[in-house]
Amino acid sequence: MNNKCTFCRIPDRELNTKDYFDKMKLWRQFVTEGLMKFKGGDTSLEKFEEEISRELKYTYYHYFECNCGRSIKTGVCIRSSVPIIEYLN
Numbered sequence: 001m002n003n004k005c006t007f008c009r010i011p012d013r014e015l016n017t018k019d020y021f022d023k024m025k026l027w028r029q030f031v032t033e034g035l036m037k038f039k040g041g042d043t044s045l046e047k048f049e050e051e052i053s054r055e056l057k058y059t060y061y062h063y064f065e066c067n068c069g070r071s072i073k074t075g076v077c078i079r080s081s082v083p084i085i086e087y088l089n
Contacts, residue, residue: 007036008027008068010023015082015084015085016082021049024062024074035066035067036064037064048060048062057078060075061074061075069089070087072085073086073087
């Protein structure tokens with residue numbers, strides 16, 4: 001695994017909602033370009049902003065796999081400003 005991968009790099013600080021939505025938008029682009037794989041989640045990548053804004057659930061999770069070999073979990077709670085973006089391996 002590449003610890004310095006430019007595609008799946010996660011900021012080394014407390015994240016905020018802007019970080020989450022920026023990463024999700026970027027990673028959706030990377031999935032389209034074949035640089036990452038979308039492994040699944042509570043919504044489709046195409047409609048995740050729309051689904052989250054509807055607030056039908058309290059938390060939303062999505063899982064990715066980068067071409068460098070890392071697996072990533074993302075999560076956002078509609079009532080919190082601190083999202084989760086973390087490596088699983």
